[in-house]
Amino acid sequence: MTSYPPDFDEFDLVDVWERPWDESQPGTRVHFELGRAEFAAAQLARSMAEQMGSIANVLAEARRHPEIYVVLDDEPTKRQLDVAMDAAVADIAMRLSIAEGTVVAMAHQAEVLRARAPQVWAMFREGEVSAANVRTVAATLDSLPEGRETDAALDSKAAEWAALPPARFTGRMHTLRERLHPISLTERHAEAAKGRRFWRENDRDGMSWLGAQVTASDGEMAWQRVDAIARHLAEQPGETRTLDQLRADVVADMLTGRSDPATEPRATVGVLIPMMSLLGLSEQPATLEGFGPIDADTARKLTAHAPSFYRILTAPVSSTILDVDRTSYRPPADLKRWLALRDGTCRFFGCGRSARLCDLDHTEQWAKGGTTSAGNLAHLSRRHHTLKDESRWKVEQRPGGILTWTSPTGAIRTTDPPPF
Template identity: 65%
Template structure:
């Protein structure tokens, strides 16, 4: 049945026909067809990413600046510049570009059956990429590649969670190395991850050896349950979160807590309680006025920078020296928040403060000529064919080695 067989009715269902079952079946079929097309499109995109990065390695002169034969470091710069070019064009993270290209190479070379099935749209992107990740966790010369490849095609129609479970089980059976050795290597990748969320909230996650994670959970859970007495208004989840935060921030023992410094930018009228304009927490973004006033009043480790009550700006003062003084550095760190390369989220405090126009060529040490760049993007600015200009308001315009022009997110102030 074709879409034209139904009468469009914008007030209720998108399409209205005499037989509801027939309409449902048609829409189900449409969803299924589109799922296949989406998988095919993503496979094509991943292949294109892998091809671009491969060409950057074969022809580094397109992306990097060097004399004579390229060194290993020149090749790395060219590769990073190509990754950045793709990321800006596609509006995705550079890590995502590198990962998707790597997954495409993995599937092409180590799982040709699954790759062909993916290109035909007969396995979901989630399942194909999961297999790529599993292959990546196995030695490159593993003899089990063909077994995993064939099994993945057989299980292609499973839901992603079930498919991932089957792949993990197969991996454990087929892995040539002992689990003890693999655990020692995996423990070296333990880390803490923070993800910003709306409404003044954020996630904080720990990737730990299972024994340590379980012990930490048991301690937090036990303390939370101890606090869950009659009359306590917080839920058990809220109590666990509060206990964990207290342990990490040192609230339970201020004398032994490590001293940390965080910037909070508070509009003057908000500080006085005469406005609800949000303040800005360094490394996070907007926070509510009540929280900002509490931090400004009671937290000596917070630097307070008060902005103009009308224009919300800090007056710029030109500097005659190369290194910006502490007050200007602090203001720029709060202004930028993150690396100013398009799409990069590295916190400004972990970046280099770069003169957009080289200081050696007359560039001023002033807010209008300074911006935070991660070490990676600072290197690309100087050693690759990426170019940047800073305009009024601190807005940066980047031009990629292949001519794509993008404007980085302007600072919030």
């Protein structure tokens, strides 16, 4: 990769870092700092390979010894094996503060590279190929049927191109994939189209990202239509929005139905707004269900003009709602609405699934004396609800909706409900 001077030892960099610079030789200083950066990049790749390998090893151990994560009285059933694997994934994710999906992806990438691209994996462990390029290799192999000759050809070429920047490397891998793939592009496109989807990602300052994966032809047609409408609007007298803003507004109008009132959708959305903000006496932010904080002015407009919004007012000082123990198993509607706004998402450490799509779980089981109250209820995704009930994971709830999770291997993390 990097060509160092004959007397330059990469592994002596740690010692060299402390040596004084020769201020009369700026070129030496530049070369020194470049060496440090390159050494750090190699170390980063080595560390990432080590982490991916360790994650894959932990999941392999959980597969071989599910009793680490679930209580077994006999041979494990398939469900117990699945729960054990999910519990192990959650354990890794919590310890490393990464998403569970990332854990699964990293383990899978390590397994694919070990089995199908051993040359690239060895280079990765030596810090000779970046994590970005390694992910591209794993994704490319995933999209190809397994075959010794195909895998060997891709592994060899990927190792040859390892030092290329990610964009250039990805382009070459795409071209190589087309040459190696035994199935026609027509058949592959028909299969790929089944995976089309639409998604949303919350952003800061009251904004959201919307994304869609569609066929290339639909994507181009959609872009051309949105762009044409935006450019037409841009030519109107008095229009001050940029083209980017206009395109975003055009898409929002189409999707929300504002461009055609007859098709405007109706939805029920919760807004938690402090009483003083609702009355216009404060600008304290409100909370939009499924999103988070929004400005007080927007919240006032929503509560004033949208009859499909339900309103929960909070105390102006403490921002809390008084609660009493319930005597029934099922929480009443007002309590469910309050808890959905309090929690926002699944309350497992790191899970972002919307509370609307979660189970409202009794932290202390109802059958064991747990009450149906705000102090004993919390939203959990079905996955994490299952882990709580069927694995060695444990959770306790403290006043204020604070949950303390303990993993089967002893890691402890605390999750607070989002602030209002």
